Amino acid sequence: MDMRTPVCLAILSLTLRFTAAAQTFYSPSGERAMVNTNIDMPGFLKIAQVAAAQREKHRLTEDEFIRDAKLPGIVLLDARSHNMFELLHIKGAVGLSFTDFTAESLAKVIPTKGTRVLIYCNNNFADSPLAFAAKSPPASLNLSTYISLYTYGYTNVYELGPFLKIKQTKIPFESNKGAKPGV
Numbered sequence: 001m002d003m004r005t006p007v008c009l010a011i012l013s014l015t016l017r018f019t020a021a022a023q024t025f026y027s028p029s030g031e032r033a034m035v036n037t038n039i040d041m042p043g044f045l046k047i048a049q050v051a052a053a054q055r056e057k058h059r060l061t062e063d064e065f066i067r068d069a070k071l072p073g074i075v076l077l078d079a080r081s082h083n084m085f086e087l088l089h090i091k092g093a094v095g096l097s098f099t100d101f102t103a104e105s106l107a108k109v110i111p112t113k114g115t116r117v118l119i120y121c122n123n124n125f126a127d128s129p130l131a132f133a134a135k136s137p138p139a140s141l142n143l144s145t146y147i148s149l150y151t152y153g154y155t156n157v158y159e160l161g162p163f164l165k166i167k168q169t170k171i172p173f174e175s176n177k178g179a180k181p182g183v
Contacts, residue, residue: 044147051150058146059161060118066170068118068158075110075117079145088131088179090120091172098141101148113153119145120160128166131183 060068069076069092078085078093085095096109110117121141125132135141142159149157164171166181173181 044151047151048147051147054150054155055146055159058158060158062160062162062164062169062171065118065120065158065160068116071116073111073115075115077109077117077119077145079119079141080122084122084131084133086176088128088173088175088181088183091174098145098148101152103152106149106152106154110154114156115154117149117154117157118160119149119157121145124160124162125164125166125169128182131179132166 068074069090076090076093078089078095079098079101080089080095081097081099082095085093085097089095094109096105119142122132122135123137123140123142146157146159166173175183
């Protein structure tokens with residue numbers, strides 16, 4: 001056996017331990033923390049605060065939403081799952097599931113960062129438990145969609161604000177599966 005093999009194995013072992021130790025550290029309070037440069041909670045919270053301030057000025061009434069949806073160049077974005085989009089969505093909307101948001105997928109749906117984008121979610125509509133099942137208010141898809149779009153550089157985003165009864169709203173719906181509002 002070559003004498004270099006045990007030395008190489010010892011160096012490899014130390015390197016792996018050092019790498020693992022570098023990935024886990026302890027905060028000043030003594031709590032264990034994980035390092036992952038692809039996940040940035042402080043950055044998310046900072047962007048969320050900035051986006052939240054802008055969002056308050058970018059919420060639309062039902063009539064404003066209907067008016068803006070007819071403007072040229074508007075993207076009406078539905079970030080619900082593909083199945084829910086297919087079941088029932090606002091007429092003219094494009095579906096891109098929130099879980100599929102990447103810089104590339106957003107660029108395919110939204111022509112420029114300055115394009116005016118209208119969003120809505122499950123929590124905007126009552127009386128359609130299958131197609132628009134309500135989420136916990138802090139988990140509303142409008143919130144995460146707005147923050148995510150802002151994070152990717154889309155700052156001309158407007159959100160449907162009110163809670164509407166799907167059978168009474170003036171907003172038109174369509175289905176790719178033959179479903180009618182109230183589903």
